[in-house]
Amino acid sequence: xxxxxxxxxxxxxxxxxxxxxxNAPELVNRKTRERVLGVIKKLDYAPSMIARGMRGQxxxxxxxxxxxxxxxxxxxxxxHVEECAIGEGYLALICSTEANREKEKEFIEMLRRRQIExxxxxxxxxxxxxxxxFVRLARxxxxxxxxxxxxxxxxxxxxxxxxxxxxxxxxxxxERGCRKIAILGGRRIxxxxxxxxxxxxxxxxxxxxxxxxxxxxxxxxxxDGGYRAAERILNRVLPEAFVAVTDLIAIGALRCIQSGxxxxxxxxxxxxxxxxxxxxxxxxxxxxxxxxxxxxxxEAVGQLIRKVRNKRVRNRDIVLENRLIVRESTGAxxxxxxxx
Amino acid sequence: xxxxxxxxxxxxxxxxxxxxxxNAPELVNRKTRERVLGVIKKLDYAPSMIARGMRGQxxxxxxxxxxxxxxxxxxxxxxHVEECAIGEGYLALICSTEANREKEKEFIEMLRRRQIExxxxxxxxxxxxxxxxFVRLARxxxxxxxxxxxxxxxxxxxxxxxxxxxxxxxxxxxERGCRKIAILGGRRIxxxxxxxxxxxxxxxxxxxxxxxxxxxxxxxxxxDGGYRAAERILNRVLPEAFVAVTDLIAIGALRCIQSGxxxxxxxxxxxxxxxxxxxxxxxxxxxxxxxxxxxxxxEAVGQLIRKVRNKRVRNRDIVLENRLIVRESTGAxxxxxxxx
DNA sequence: ATGAAAGCGCTAACAA
DNA sequence: TTGTTAGCGCTTTCAT
Numbered sequence: 001x002x003x004x005x006x007x008x009x010x011x012x013x014x015x016x017x018x019x020x021x022x023n024a025p026e027l028v029n030r031k032t033r034e035r036v037l038g039v040i041k042k043l044d045y046a047p048s049m050i051a052r053g054m055r056g057q058x059x060x061x062x063x064x065x066x067x068x069x070x071x072x073x074x075x076x077x078x079x080h081v082e083e084c085a086i087g088e089g090y091l092a093l094i095c096s097t098e099a100n101r102e103k104e105k106e107f108i109e110m111l112r113r114r115q116i117e118x119x120x121x122x123x124x125x126x127x128x129x130x131x132x133x134f135v136r137l138a139r140x141x142x143x144x145x146x147x148x149x150x151x152x153x154x155x156x157x158x159x160x161x162x163x164x165x166x167x168x169x170x171x172x173x174x175e176r177g178c179r180k181i182a183i184l185g186g187r188r189i190x191x192x193x194x195x196x197x198x199x200x201x202x203x204x205x206x207x208x209x210x211x212x213x214x215x216x217x218x219x220x221x222x223x224d225g226g227y228r229a230a231e232r233i234l235n236r237v238l239p240e241a242f243v244a245v246t247d248l249i250a251i252g253a254l255r256c257i258q259s260g261x262x263x264x265x266x267x268x269x270x271x272x273x274x275x276x277x278x279x280x281x282x283x284x285x286x287x288x289x290x291x292x293x294x295x296x297x298x299e300a301v302g303q304l305i306r307k308v309r310n311k312r313v314r315n316r317d318i319v320l321e322n323r324l325i326v327r328e329s330t331g332a333x334x335x336x337x338x339x340x
Numbered sequence: 341x342x343x344x345x346x347x348x349x350x351x352x353x354x355x356x357x358x359x360x361x362x363n364a365p366e367l368v369n370r371k372t373r374e375r376v377l378g379v380i381k382k383l384d385y386a387p388s389m390i391a392r393g394m395r396g397q398x399x400x401x402x403x404x405x406x407x408x409x410x411x412x413x414x415x416x417x418x419x420h421v422e423e424c425a426i427g428e429g430y431l432a433l434i435c436s437t438e439a440n441r442e443k444e445k446e447f448i449e450m451l452r453r454r455q456i457e458x459x460x461x462x463x464x465x466x467x468x469x470x471x472x473x474f475v476r477l478a479r480x481x482x483x484x485x486x487x488x489x490x491x492x493x494x495x496x497x498x499x500x501x502x503x504x505x506x507x508x509x510x511x512x513x514x515e516r517g518c519r520k521i522a523i524l525g526g527r528r529i530x531x532x533x534x535x536x537x538x539x540x541x542x543x544x545x546x547x548x549x550x551x552x553x554x555x556x557x558x559x560x561x562x563x564d565g566g567y568r569a570a571e572r573i574l575n576r577v578l579p580e581a582f583v584a585v586t587d588l589i590a591i592g593a594l595r596c597i598q599s600g601x602x603x604x605x606x607x608x609x610x611x612x613x614x615x616x617x618x619x620x621x622x623x624x625x626x627x628x629x630x631x632x633x634x635x636x637x638x639e640a641v642g643q644l645i646r647k648v649r650n651k652r653v654r655n656r657d658i659v660l661e662n663r664l665i666v667r668e669s670t671g672a673x674x675x676x677x678x679x680x
Numbered sequence: 681a682t683g684a685a686a687g688c689g690c691t692a693a694c695a696a
Numbered sequence: 697t698t699g700t701t702a703g704c705g706c707t708t709t710c711a712t
Contacts, residue, residue, distance in 0.1 A: 001452070001480060003689055014699045019691060029697055049453045050399065051689035053390045054704050061454075069419045070617060075409040082409075082436060091450050094434045096422060110431050112341065113389045114401075140341060223621050251621060258623040277410060281563050281591060283598040283623070343705055354683045359707060369681055391705035394688050 002043040011039040022047060053115055062304060063111035063119040064092045067099040071221065071248060072276045073293070074122060077146075080297030081120060088305045090117070099124060099221075108137065118142040118304040124190040124221060127153055142307035144300045148191040149317050156307070156315045158300045160322040162192050162273075165289035166199030166243065167206075168324045169271045172287070173241045174207045176330060178269060182215040182239035184229045184249045190221075196245040196273065215239055219249060226252025234260055239268060241330070247272035247279045247288055254282055254329070269330045284328030291322050342383040351379040362387060393455055402644060403451035403459040404432045407439040411561065411588060412616045413633070414462060417486075420637030421460060428645045430457070439464060439561075448477065458482045458644040464530040464561060467493055482647035484640045488531040489657050496647070496655045498640045500662040502532055502613075505629035506539030506583065507546075508664045509611045512627070513581045514547045516670060518609055522555040522579035524569045524589045530561075536585040536613065555579055559589060566592025574600055579608060581670070587612035587619045587628055594622055594669070609670045624668030632660050 008015045013036060020028050021036045028036075039045075053059035064081055066074040078094060085092040093111055097104040104123065111119065118141055121127075127134050128151050135154060137143065143155035150157040173181055183200050186193035201211055214237050219229035226249030230242060234256070242257070244250035250272030254264060262268050264284055272279060275290035299318050307313045348355045353376060360368050361376045368376075379385075393399035404421055406414040418434060425432040433456060435447040444463065451459065458481055461467075467474050468491050475494060477483065483495040490497040513521055523540045526533035541551055554577050559569035566589030570582060574596070582597070584590035590612030594604060602608050604624055612619060615630035639658045647653045 001455075004691095005689075015690075016692090016699060017697090020698090023691080027697075032697080046449060046453050048455060048689055049450075050390055050393045050455050051704090052691080054394045054688085054706090055690045055692085056704080059390065069415040069422075070412060072410060072412070072415075075412075075415055078409045079436060079438070086446075091433070091435075091454065093431070095431075096419060098419070106426075109386060110389075113386050114431065115341075115388060115390050223618070227621070255621045255623055278563070278618075281567070281595045283595055344707095345705075355706075356683055356708085357681085360682085363707080367681075372681080388705055391688090392707080394690090394704085395706045395708080396688080 001048070002045045004045075004047065006043060007036065007039050007045050010043070011036045019047075057115065059115045059117060060089055061091045061093055061114065061116045062301075062308070063108070063116040064094045064122075065104060065107055065111075065119065066094070066096050066122045067124055068222070069096045072278055073246065073248065073274045073291075076276060076293045077122070077297050080294045081301055084298050084301035085305075088301065090305065092120075097123070101125065101130070105133075112137075112140065116141065118308045119144070120300050120304060121145045122147065124187065124192070126189075126191040127151070127155070128191075142304055142311070144304045144307075146296060146300055150315065154315060156303045157317040158296050158303065158320070159192075159317065160291055160296075160320050162195040162322075163199040163202065165273060165322045165324070166196040166245065167202045168199075169273070169287070169289050170200050170203035170243055171206070172324060172326065173243065173269055173271060173330060174203060174209070176241075176269065178241040179207075179209055180212075180215065180237070180239045181209075181241045181243055182230075182233045182237075183217070184226055184233075184242060184244040184253055185216060185218050186221050186245045186249070187218050193218075193245055200243055221246055221248060223248050223252035223255070225249060227256045229253070230256040241265075241269035241271070244270070244272045247274040247276045247286060250286055250288070250329075251278060251282060254286070265329055265331045271330055275325060279327075282329070284331065287327045287330040288325055289322050290325050292320050295320055341388070342385045344385075344387065346383060347376065347379050347385050350383070351376045359387075397455065399455045399457060400429055401431050401433055401454065401456045402641075402648070403448070403456040404434045404462075405444060405447055405451075405459065406434070406436050406462045407464055408562070409436045412618055413586065413588065413614045413631075416616060416633045417462070417637050420634045421641055424638050424641035425645075428641065430641075430645065432460075437463070441465065441470070445473075452477075452480065456481065458648045459484070460640050460644060461485045462487065464527065464532070466529075466531040467491070467495070468531075482644055482651070484644045484647075486636060486640055490655060494655060496643045497657040498636050498643065498660070499532075499657065500631055500636075500660050502535040502662075503539040503542065505613060505631075505662045505664070506536040506585065507542045508539075509613070509627070509629050510540050510543030510583055511546070512664060512666065513583065513609055513611060513670060514543060514549070516581075516609065518579075518581040519547075519549055520552070520555065520577070520579045521549075521581045521583055522557070522570075522573045522577075524566050524573075524582060524584040524593055525556060525558055526561050526585045526589070527558050533558075533585055540583055561586055561588060563588050563592035563595070565589060567596045569593070570596040581605075581609040581611070584610070584612045587614040587616045587626060590626055590628070590669075591618060591622060594626070605669055605671045611670055615665060619667075622669070624671065627667045627670040628665055629662050630665050631662050635660055
C-alpha cells in the first residue's frame with residue numbers, strides 16, 4: 001500500500017499538501033490539487049485510517065455487539081445499523097457474544113483497544129446487572145443500548161413499549177375467545193422478557209383470568225428454545241393459545257405444536273413479537289407485534305453518532321411505537337386451506 | 341484510556357520496559373515486571389492496537405465480507421468464523437454487501453484502509469468476473485473465498501462439491517418415484533448455482549429424463565426469491581418435486597407450495613441445500629444436502645491465518661465433503677401427521 | 681536488565 | 697498557497 005510520502009514525492013509537494021488535497025481541497029491551488037489527485041489515482045492511494053486514528057483519535061469505527069448472529073431479529077438490525085453507520089462515514093465493527101458475558105467483556109476490550117468511538121450494545125441481560133462496568137466504560141465512549149431502558153445508567157437506549165405490545169397481543173387472543181393462554185417467556189432475568197411477561201399478566205388481569213403457572217415457561221431466545229418450552233407445556237396441559245415473547249421462539253413453538261398434530265390456529269392459536277421477515281414465511285403466517293427494526297437501528301446509530309460528534313449531547317431513552325399485526329396464526333376459525 | 345507513557349511514568353521505568361513486560365516478559369526482571377504489571381492493572385491499561393498496527397503493520401484484524409446478514413447460512417458461518425478468528429488472536433471485521441458489487445468494493449476499500457491482514461470473501465458472483473480487481477487486491481493481502489473455486493486466481497478457496505450434492509439429492513427424488521422435478525436455481529451467473537444446476541441435469545440424464553425448461557426457474561438466494569420462483573412454476577405446471585439450490589430458497593418454496601394447498605411431501609416433495617438450523621424447524625422437516633458450515637469456516641480462517649503468518653504459504657482449494665440428509669420433506673408417503 | 685532514540689503514516693500548528 | 701515541525705502510542709534497534 002502506498003503512503004502519503006509516496007504521493008508527495010511523486011507529486012513533488014509536501015505531505016501536508018497531499019493531506020490538504022484530501023481534507024481541505026479548497027486550501028490548495030487548482031493546478032497543484034489536480035496534479036496530486038492524479039498521482040493519488042495512479043498509485044491507488046488511500047490514507048491509512050490507522051495512522052489517521054493514531055493522530056487524531058478519529059478511527060471512524062463504532063462497535064456493535066449482539067448476542068447471536070443466527071437470531072434473525074439481530075440480522076435485520078445489523079443490516080440497517082451497518083447501512084446507517086456507513087452513511088455517517090463509520091465502519092461498524094460487529095461482534096456476537098453468543099449470549100456469553102465473558103465473551104462480551106472480551107469483545108468490548110478488543111474494541112476499546114481498537115479505539116472505537118462509540119458502542120451499540122444489544123444484550124438480553126440487563127445492563128443494571130453490570131452497572132459498575134458500564135458506568136466506567138461510558139466514561140470512555142458513548143454507549144447506546146437497545147430493547148431495554150437505561151435505568152439511570154449514563155447511556156442512551158432505543159426501545160419500544162414491550163409491555164404494551166404483549167398486552168395488546170394477549171388481549172387480542174382473549175378477544176378471539178382464548179382463556180387458557182400459555183406464555184413462552186424467554187428468561188425472566190432479561191428486562192425485555194420481564195416487560196413482556198408483565199404485558200401478558202396485565203391482559204389476563206384486565207380480563208379477570210387468573211395466572212396459571214402451568215401455562216408459563218422460560219426459554220432461550222432461539223427457535224429451539226421455543227420448541228422445547230412449548231413441548232414442556234404441552235406435556236402437562238393443552239392451552240388454547242401460545243404467546244411467545246419473540247418470533248423466533250414462536251417459530252420453534254409452531255413446529256412443536258404442529259409436530260404434536262395440532263392445527264394452528266384451529267386447535268391452538270399463536271402469536272409472536274418482532275415481525276421478523278421469517279414470520280411471513282411460516283404456515284400459517286404469524287400474528288406478531290411489529291418492532292420497527294429499521295427505525296430502531298437508525299435511531300441507535302443516529303443518537304450514538306450525535307454523541308460521538310459532541311460529547312455533551314445528553315443521553316436519552318428513545319421509545320418507538322410497536323403495533324399488532326394480525327395474521328393467520330391467530331385466525332378465529334379452523335383453517336381448511338391457506339389462501340394467499 | 342491510559343497510554344504506555346502513563347504506565348511507564350507511574351512505574352518509574354521506560355516505555356521500552358513496559359512494552360517488554362507485555363511482549364517479552366522473560367527479558368525483564370521479576371521485581372520490575374511485577375511492579376509494572378501492578379500499574380497496568382491499576383490503570384486498566386491495554387495497549388492500543390492502533391498504535392501497534394501503525395508500528396508493525398500488525399493490526400490483528402481480518403475482513404469478512406458476506407452478501408447478506410439475513411441469509412442464515414452466512415449467519416452460522418459468521419458465528420464460526422468469528423470464533424476461529426478470536427482463537428487465532430484476530431478480530432473479524434464483518435461487512436454485508438447486500439449482494440451489491442459497488443458496496444463490496446467500498447467495503448474492501450474501507451477494510452484495506454484499516455489495514456486488515458487478510459480477507460475472507462463470500463459472494464454469489466464469481467471472482468473471475470472481477471479478475472483484475474482481485475488479482476491486484478491479492479497482491480496486498482491474502483484472500484480466501486468460499487463456495488466457489490479459485491479458477492486460477494491467486495487466492496484460496498474453501499468449498500464442497502455442490503454438483504455432486506445436488507446430483508445426489510435429485511437422484512434421491514428420482515428414486516422416490518419423482519420424474520417431474522422442478523429446480524429453483526438461484527441466478528445462473530453464480531458459479532455455485534451453475535454447479536448445482538449441473539448436478540440436477542446430471543441426475544436427470546442418468547435417469548433418462550429430459551430437461552424441461554418449464555420446470556426451471558432462477559431466483560434470488562432468499563426465502564422470498566424461492567417463494568416467487570416456486571409460484572412461477574406452479575402457475576404453469578404441477579411438478580412432483582422441487583429441488584432448491586439453498587435451504588432458504590426451499591423454505592420460501594415450502595411456504596408457497598403449502599399456500600397453494602398442496603401437501604409436502606404428499607403432493608410435492610422438496611429438497612434443499614446447506615442444512616441450516618432452520619431446515620429442522622419447518623413442517624415437514626427439510627431433506628437437504630448438508631454443508632459442514634463450521635468446518636468450512638474453520639478451514640477458511642485457518643488457511644487465511646497461515647498465509648497471513650507466512651506469505652509464502654501457497655494458495656489452494658480445499659474441498660470438503662457434503663452429504664444428503666433425508667428428512668420428511670421427501671418422505672415417500674402421504675403424511676397424515678408428523679410424529680416427532 | 682534497562683533505556684534512549686527513531687520511526688510507522690498521518691494531521692495540525694505554525695511559519696514563510 | 698505551500699512547507700516545516702512536532703507528535704499521536706507503540707515497538708524495535710542499538711547502547712549501556
